[in-house]
Amino acid sequence: MDTDRIERVREFNRYYTRHLGVLTDRYLGQDRPLGQARLLFEIGAGSDVRELRERLGLDSGYLSRLLRALTDQKLITVRAHPADRRVRIAELTAAGHAERAELDRRSAAGIAELLDRLTDGQRDQLLDAQARIRRLLRTAALTVEPVPAGDPAARDCLHRYAAELATRFPEGYDPATITAADQVDGTTLLAREDGRPAGCGLWIHLAPRIAEIRHLWVAPPARGLGLGRRLLHALEADAAAHGVSIVRLGTHAALTEAIELYRRGGYRQIAGYSDSVYNQLAFEKTLGQSSQSS
Amino acid sequence: MDTDRIERVREFNRYYTRHLGVLTDRYLGQDRPLGQARLLFEIGAGSDVRELRERLGLDSGYLSRLLRALTDQKLITVRAHPADRRVRIAELTAAGHAERAELDRRSAAGIAELLDRLTDGQRDQLLDAQARIRRLLRTAALTVEPVPAGDPAARDCLHRYAAELATRFPEGYDPATITAADQVDGTTLLAREDGRPAGCGLWIHLAPRIAEIRHLWVAPPARGLGLGRRLLHALEADAAAHGVSIVRLGTHAALTEAIELYRRGGYRQIAGYSDSVYNQLAFEKTLGQSSQSS
DNA sequence: CCACTTCTCTGACCTGTGTCAGAGAATTCT
DNA sequence: AGAATTCTCTGACACAGGTCAGAGAAGTGG
DSSP states (O other): OOHHHHHHHHHHHHHHIIIIIHHHHHHHTSSSOHHHHHHHHHHTTOEEHHHHHHHHTOOHHHHHHHHHHHHHTTSEEEEEOSSOTTSEEEEEOHHHHHHHHHHHHHHHHHHHHHHHTSOHHHHHHHHHHHHHHHHHHHHHHEEEEEEOTTOHHHHHHHHHHHHHHHHHSTTOOOGGGSOOGGGOOSEEEEEEETTEEEEEEEEEEEETTEEEEEEEEEOGGGTTSSHHHHHHHHHHHHHHHTTOOEEEEEEOTTOHHHHHHHHHTTOEEEOOOOOOTTOOEEEEEEOOTTOOOO | OOHHHHHHHHHHHHHHIIIIIHHHHHHHTSSSOHHHHHHHHHHTTOEEHHHHHHHHTOOHHHHHHHHHHHHHTTSEEEEEOSSOTTSEEEEEOHHHHHHHHHHHHHHHHHHHHHHHTSOHHHHHHHHHHHHHHHHHHHHHHEEEEEEOTTOHHHHHHHHHHHHHHHHHSTTOOOGGGSOOGGGOOSEEEEEEETTEEEEEEEEEEEETTEEEEEEEEEOGGGTTSSHHHHHHHHHHHHHHHTTOOEEEEEEOTTOHHHHHHHHHTTOEEEOOOOOOTTOOEEEEEEOOTTOOOO
């Protein structure tokens, strides 16, 4: 195995957490237990308790006691949800907002002190390297997996896809155009980032050994990570594994990034094969033996 | 202030610690409290208790109980130091070594899983960016400060400097050449990285308004961080602040990096002014108003 | 109306981490 | 030899974090 690289990453982690992680957390948890401090941040403008429990991954008993401690300190107030009085809503008081701002200021002060010791160019280098690492970690966190055609997360992606097209196409977009679940005789792929849906795509048969790729979409926050290309390749590989040798797809002239993606992916433009009004352009690719997922 | 940059660094810290930091620590502390796991690593080939306490920054009572827990699990043995029976020495048993290797393996497995999801080029990008960040953080952690001429840490640096020259000069180096503490009528500067001495340098008067910079040295682990340049500039600034307008220094032909440093720093070579056998080359710089520390 | 579910809170409990004071053994200083 | 110092261990204590079972209030469905 690649032990040298692994060791270097671990070395970095040790160094980084010791120097920066500690730095910021210590500032945060200076007067106040870390749990309470985090909760103050997480409450923000006001959140219901159930949501907080979910976001912070806490036991209901523990969270309840944390909330109690904060109300005793008059930093938050807790009241019942107007619609469902079982649910309770936590909100920051004026003192809570002040405390939160103070914690925020302190945590930022630690970073400011660090940045102060660097030249302007070095600061930019730092930010640049951090952005690159983050991008790579996010890329590694992305998963692409087949899901049943009716999968709720996938359907949700398709609706967001439709909503986006409606704003991008001058003529709008009719949501009824989306392929119905029972119409998918190929495969639906769903991409996730840390469990949250991040993109989708599906293919269906046009004829024996001929497939059509549809509804390839990447959620805005996941763009720029190469996910479109990855989904496209995965769909091709999956279709090939099901005996498909030719893949077609149609797209709209307004979707310039998509067109670029298909061109780079080895697709060539063909005459229109579809009667969908949105498919202004058509593309085709012959799947060879070399088609691989990645 | 530069709130945007600060916010971006904090964002990165949150993301990174959540994704990678957590990852490794969870693997480490899976079956075993983190304190015990860390102790197992720190003991390594065998260490005396006092040293462990220092390295991990633990209370003697707490450490004692951690050691007890590990001995009860037959992972370590503790015996008295042969020379001083108050001091105790902890050593891993065979089982302890196995356990340590297992923890190590698990922690590495988390990283390996991550790296596996990246292409080879992405892996290199990740390592490269991490190395850059680490370099920048270390640079920011370096401090340069004046110390009394007899400061033990500074004297220690000078001895290490002498030891290094002894190996680098074909003719060796006589430690008696080092400027005595009572001979320093200028300033001694000491560089530290996280408290540990990382380099030194000093200047003395050759004549009114003329100073000589001596014994500029950077500890091997701190090289490549621009510390030599920083020490040199700081010495110049300090001398200028004490009314010095001309700085001279002598060096040995074997010290090519130093010679390069002086050339880049605006020094020009002059005829030898010193009778020291090690000063094969001599340099001089006139300090202008623009001389600044940084 | 009744049974069931959902949501929060309370009390009891556990573990890990950390601090403090002092005892006891070994060593060093005078 | 006796006093002072060094080093480790023990016991007592505190607190944060976290888990579990169950009570009680509020809502939902038949």
